Amino acid sequence: MTMTAPTTEGRPIPDAATREIIGYAPEHTVDDLNAAIDRARAAQPAWAELGHEERSRVLHAIADDIDAHAEELATLLSREQGKPMNGPNARFEVGACVTWLRAAADTPIEPEVVFEHEGSRAEVHYDPLGVVGAIGPWNWPMMISVWQIAPSLRMGNTVVAKPSEYTPLSVLALIDVFNRHLPDGVLTGVSGGREVGAAIAAHTGLDKIMFTGSTATGRKIVESSAHNLARLTLELGGNDAGIILPGTDIAAIAEGLFWGIFLNTGQTCASLKRLYVHESQYEEVVQALADLARAMPMGNGLDEANVLGPLQNEKQFDIVSNLVEDARQRGARIVTGGRAATELGPLFYETTIVADISDGAPLVDEEQFGPVVPIIRYSTVDEAVKLANASSQGLGASVWGKDPDEAAQVATGVQAGTVWINQHGAINPHVPFGGIKASGYGQEFGVAGLKAVAAPKVIQR
Secondary structure (H helix, E strand, O other): OOOOOOOOOOEEEEOOOOOOEEEEEOOOOHHHHHHHHHHHHHHHHHHHHOHHHHHHHHHHHHHHHHHHOHHHHHHHHHHHHOOOOOOOOHHHHHHHHHHHHHHHHHOOOOOEEEEEEOOEEEEEEEEEOOEEEEEOOOOOHHHHHHHHHHHHHHOOOEEEEEOOOOOHHHHHHHHHHHOOOOOOOOEEEOOOOHHHHHHHHHOOOOOEEEEEOOHHHHHHHHHHHOOOOOEEEEEOOOOEEEEEOOOOOHHHHHHHHHHHHHHHHHOOOOOEEEEEEEHHHHHHHHHHHHHHHHHOOEOOOOOOOOOEOOOOOHHHHHHHHHHHHHHHHOOOEEEEOOOEOOOOOOOOEOOEEEEOOOEOEHHHHOOOOOOEEEEEEEOOHHHHHHHHHOOOEEOEEEEEOOOHHHHHHHHOOOOOOEEEEOOOOOOOOOOOEOOEEOOEEOOEOHHHHHHHOEEEEEEEO
16 A cells, blocks of 8 residues: 555645655645535435444444554655654554544444433434535644544544645545545545635535634634534634642653643644743743753654654744744743754744743734743732633643642633643543634534534434
8 A cells, every 4th residue: 555645746745844745635626526525415325324333344444444554644644744753643643543433433322312201202313414524634634534534424424524735645545545445425535725625614515514723714614604504513723721730749740741732843722832830830840841842852753763843834833933033022031942943954943941921922822833832920820720711712721730639620710621630632532522712612522522423303202
């Protein structure tokens, strides 16, 4: 099996680390999208008719096939997206595809009896919606595509999936593996630019739209979907806060804290992006993170020694660079990093710890989505919670402390779709995940995720 795209035509896709061209993505059009949706509509009744048991069997076969070709998929992903092979990166992401596929296949979903009294009974059944349009991101392109595709297929829907224009090759390769096991038309990948994405959002042939990406684009999808009233699951941007409570054992949490921040070189929606530390331990936390930042090897993802990679694209590199420069001009302390690592490649940026900064600075108030974290002092826990909640976004958050029960109590006051205790960003295919406020709506994973791609139907007698 060869994981390659067309080599002579289409849109050139660069290696994220070196910027050399590694393949060419098809330039699909809105006409191609329309044809894909027509095929999906035609294929859907027979796919639904197979039933849960057979669809689950197919998903397991796909998972086996991905597992058999994991190294090839991970290598393509590493080159296109930039994440290293090792650490919580490319091999990890391909493994997550397998895990989430199997979870979607195995999660039971039965009719629910919601009322029963004196011979009267009401049940809620969950039927397929029809055709799902799935729009994926560039940061975890394969894994998040599976989050969208696997539950949709399990529930009897067909899917038209559009990968990010930055990372289409890995997703198209993944879809190729799926389609070795699926009937024609059940899953189609459409590789195109923003006009194709916009057409998905407004398409009257879609019953559900799933999107992971920026809040700004999410708002446009909401507006466009008014034309067809398609159901929506939107996992939008996050500016996740972390709060370290007084008296925390910093040495014990330092590495977990680091990866909560710098997972995928900070290019993760639910990574920790602003850290609030009590004044009594402020310098200890700053130095612990700086020491780890200096020690973590960054470079080309195909080098087995590296665990941090480049920014994936020029636009994101400029955002990170500008936010750090703004913080510098405001008088913030750049403890480590704070510069482009051009000796590694065009889009590398040093792992950066920024101290002596406050809310109101763009680096704190905006989602940086890169290898930079601002660390903010606080005096009281109530103050920290207030600052954490001041953001318009609410995807994830975390509370860190020596007493998990105390941390959990503080977490009840934090406004986010998920609040982790003494960890950040840990997700589970059986645990619902989704945001609040400007971070979107709808949940994924587990039973909640299956219900989100199904039509509830009440049968009452």
